[in-house]
Amino acid sequence: MDAFTTHTGTAAPLRRSNVDTDQIIPAEYLKRITRTGFEDGLFVAWRTNEPEFVLNQPQYAGASILVAGPDFGTGSSREHAVWALLDGGFRVVISSRFGDIFRNNSTKAGLLTVLLSQEEVELLWKELEADPDLEVTVDLEAGEVRYGARVVGFQVDGYTRWRLLEGLDDVGLTERHLEDVTAFEERRPAWLPRSQPASA
Amino acid sequence: MGQTLAQKVYEQHVVRRTEGEPDLLYIDLHLVHEVTSPQAFDGLRVAGRTVRRPDLTMATEDHNVPTLDILSPIADPVSRAQVDALRRNAAEFGIRLAPMGDRDQGIVHVIGPQLGLTQPGMTIVCGDSHTSTHGAFGALAFGIGTSEVEHVLATQTLPQYPVKQMSVTVDGELPPGVSAKDVILAVIAQIGTGGGQGHVLEYRGSTIEALSMEARMTICNMSIEAGARAGLIAPDQTTFDFLAGRPHAPQGADWDAAVAHWSTLHTDPDAVFDREVHIDAASLSPYVTWGTNPGQGLPIGASVPDPAAIVDEGDRRAAESALAYMGLTAGTPLREIDVDTVFLGSCTNGRIEDLRVAAALLKGRKVDAHTRMLVVPGSVAVKLQAEEEGLDRVFLDAGAEWRGAGCSMCLGMNPDQLKPGERSASTSNRNFQGRQGKGGRTHLVSPAVAAATALTGKLTAPADLETAGV
Numbered sequence: 001m002d003a004f005t006t007h008t009g010t011a012a013p014l015r016r017s018n019v020d021t022d023q024i025i026p027a028e029y030l031k032r033i034t035r036t037g038f039e040d041g042l043f044v045a046w047r048t049n050e051p052e053f054v055l056n057q058p059q060y061a062g063a064s065i066l067v068a069g070p071d072f073g074t075g076s077s078r079e080h081a082v083w084a085l086l087d088g089g090f091r092v093v094i095s096s097r098f099g100d101i102f103r104n105n106s107t108k109a110g111l112l113t114v115l116l117s118q119e120e121v122e123l124l125w126k127e128l129e130a131d132p133d134l135e136v137t138v139d140l141e142a143g144e145v146r147y148g149a150r151v152v153g154f155q156v157d158g159y160t161r162w163r164l165l166e167g168l169d170d171v172g173l174t175e176r177h178l179e180d181v182t183a184f185e186e187r188r189p190a191w192l193p194r195s196q197p198a199s200a
Numbered sequence: 201m202g203q204t205l206a207q208k209v210y211e212q213h214v215v216r217r218t219e220g221e222p223d224l225l226y227i228d229l230h231l232v233h234e235v236t237s238p239q240a241f242d243g244l245r246v247a248g249r250t251v252r253r254p255d256l257t258m259a260t261e262d263h264n265v266p267t268l269d270i271l272s273p274i275a276d277p278v279s280r281a282q283v284d285a286l287r288r289n290a291a292e293f294g295i296r297l298a299p300m301g302d303r304d305q306g307i308v309h310v311i312g313p314q315l316g317l318t319q320p321g322m323t324i325v326c327g328d329s330h331t332s333t334h335g336a337f338g339a340l341a342f343g344i345g346t347s348e349v350e351h352v353l354a355t356q357t358l359p360q361y362p363v364k365q366m367s368v369t370v371d372g373e374l375p376p377g378v379s380a381k382d383v384i385l386a387v388i389a390q391i392g393t394g395g396g397q398g399h400v401l402e403y404r405g406s407t408i409e410a411l412s413m414e415a416r417m418t419i420c421n422m423s424i425e426a427g428a429r430a431g432l433i434a435p436d437q438t439t440f441d442f443l444a445g446r447p448h449a450p451q452g453a454d455w456d457a458a459v460a461h462w463s464t465l466h467t468d469p470d471a472v473f474d475r476e477v478h479i480d481a482a483s484l485s486p487y488v489t490w491g492t493n494p495g496q497g498l499p500i501g502a503s504v505p506d507p508a509a510i511v512d513e514g515d516r517r518a519a520e521s522a523l524a525y526m527g528l529t530a531g532t533p534l535r536e537i538d539v540d541t542v543f544l545g546s547c548t549n550g551r552i553e554d555l556r557v558a559a560a561l562l563k564g565r566k567v568d569a570h571t572r573m574l575v576v577p578g579s580v581a582v583k584l585q586a587e588e589e590g591l592d593r594v595f596l597d598a599g600a601e602w603r604g605a606g607c608s609m610c611l612g613m614n615p616d617q618l619k620p621g622e623r624s625a626s627t628s629n630r631n632f633q634g635r636q637g638k639g640g641r642t643h644l645v646s647p648a649v650a651a652a653t654a655l656t657g658k659l660t661a662p663a664d665l666e667t668a669g670v
């Protein structure tokens with residue numbers, strides 16, 4: 001996973017709530033067995049059918065920060081939604097509420113999700129609509145979103161922040177504690193099920 | 201202070217707890233399917249890792265599988281490559297796989313309970329958001345992403361933080377024709393698609409206690425549609441009776457030890473929930489969705505809502521775009537909406553009880569001439585059971601299609617898809633734009649409403665059939 005410290009770029013205002021992961025990337029794009037190359041499926045229905053869709057507007061085409069309405073990333077657990085956003089050039093998504101699994105997946109793959117109040121999101125939307133070239137900085141170290149003269153703080157739990165700043169992968173971290181896992185396994189009741197066929 | 205059921209199960213699985221770090225949680229069962237696993241197995245290979253507990257891991261083929269001609273190779277080369285990748289990975293890493301054609305094959309959330317692998321008090325994960333289904337047994341079961349799949353394969357654990365607790369209490373007797381599906385659609389309509397976010401839901405109350413395991417699974421299945429990663433129900437005699445004698449259920453002295461443990465799995469009387477929701481079962485009627493998220497549902501007697509009457513700006517915009525996508529006009533009675541396709545199946549309503557309910561309504565009647573009905577059992581075992589009971593004949597005689605097991609039109613990764621503009625009444629769980637096929641329009645319904653709708657070609661409650669003279 002790539003480390004995330006601070007990112008500056010332009011941002012796209014996505015004025016929609018309940019953007020589920022089927023909208024971020026539909027099922028037909030999930031058949032690939034690689035971890036990259038999902039940009040063609042990103043928001044494909046809206047990109048194809050809605051000329052006024054924000055990412056179809058040339059002034060937002062280069063955005064690397066997505067500012068979305070509440071309940072972004074609800075629905076399916078597909079991590080492909082996170083990969084598609086990363087493959088599509090996004091490093092940060094800002095919203096007032098995220099789907100839990102999407103948010104979890106994003107921290108594993110190096111996409112930063114920033115939780116701001118809906119008022120702050122609306123304010124940022126207005127600024128971005130007035131000035132699509134507005135530079136927005138998302139500073140994970142300081143826990144701040146900055147644009148123009150405005151500085152807005154955001155919270156990330158200390159552990160996730162550390163992992164993102166260092167670009168650490170969870171499996172490696174857990175492997176440091178395998179003796180605890182082994183000790184736990186020795187305490188598990190013997191009657192718990194195993195997946196091998198009952199006859200085997 | 202007492203603990204909730206979910207807190208008990210969570211605490212019993214903490215491997216390691218350190219200030220300032222997430223808890224490390226042990227996973228008792230890891231279910232795997234072809235769509236969300238290939239990149240995880242690749243990750244293991246790249247790092248030279250193995251699967252720590254293949255004996256606690258089980259794989260099946262469900263999302264891509266065709267439901268016709270199931271013994272031939274999959275025609276779509278991309279789907280076939282994904283299924284082949286799972287077969288190679290299962291063989292390489294020593295994981296049990298139920299491939300197409302196998303009698304244990306089926307939708308991942310149908311086969312776990314059916315084999316008795318899903319038991320009370322366990323932690324269960326799968327790279328699939330409807331893993332919440334297994335919560336019906338009093339297990340803590342939740343969906344994970346592919347990076348987490350890799351983590352569980354490698355370590356049989358997951359870093360987790362405790363989540364908030366919400367109770368959903370449903371009391372009273374359900375009116376005739378009202379089912380578990382209507383209960384959960386009503387819950388989601390009430391609390392919203394984000395209402396359960398950050399919480400685990402515990403369903404309780406006299407209505408829930410009276411439900412069968414199949415019905416409880418339908419309810420827990422859709423917890424994710426309310427934004428909750430998990431939903432669960434305290435195990436009781438109904439749970440134990442369902443499990444007794446299943447292939448992986450404990451036996452003899454082990455059974456007694458297991459039941460003794462399972463009997464401790466309930467919320468303490470002095471436990472405190474962060475949020476409580478109450479529903480009066482007697483007030484419910486069959487629910488159908490009119491929009492493009494599962495929270496946009498209403499009793500079938502209602503009309504398509506008028507977005508102009510919605511105060512919240514975000515909700516109003518969402519309703520406007522939903523109506524445009526769905527091709528609906530505000531004020532149209534839901535019962536007047538014409539339906540092209542009826543889909544009976546999925547991990548929400550693809551179990552034997554669901555098929556029985558639908559068959560009882562279809563028996564001796566004919567599916568409307570302009571409507572097609574697809575019946576897709578949730579697993580091979582459900583299919584065989586239905587055939588033993590003669591349900592396949594009922595469906596076929598009524599003019600419905602009787603298919604092989606899989607996810608099918610729930611998400612249209614196989615050839616079972618809606619065409620652009622086509623409208624379905626579907627017993628699945630998601631009415632998202634394009635979910636059942638590009639441009640397809642989905643109304644979520646119960647199995648009884650699905651069957652009644654197939655007979656009339658319009659959204660129909662089972663009680664309407666008499667008046668309609670069908």
Ligand code: SF4
Nearest residue numbers: 330546547607610611
């Ligand atoms: S039936 Fe539908 S919701 Fe259930 S696992 Fe399959 S695709 Fe997912």
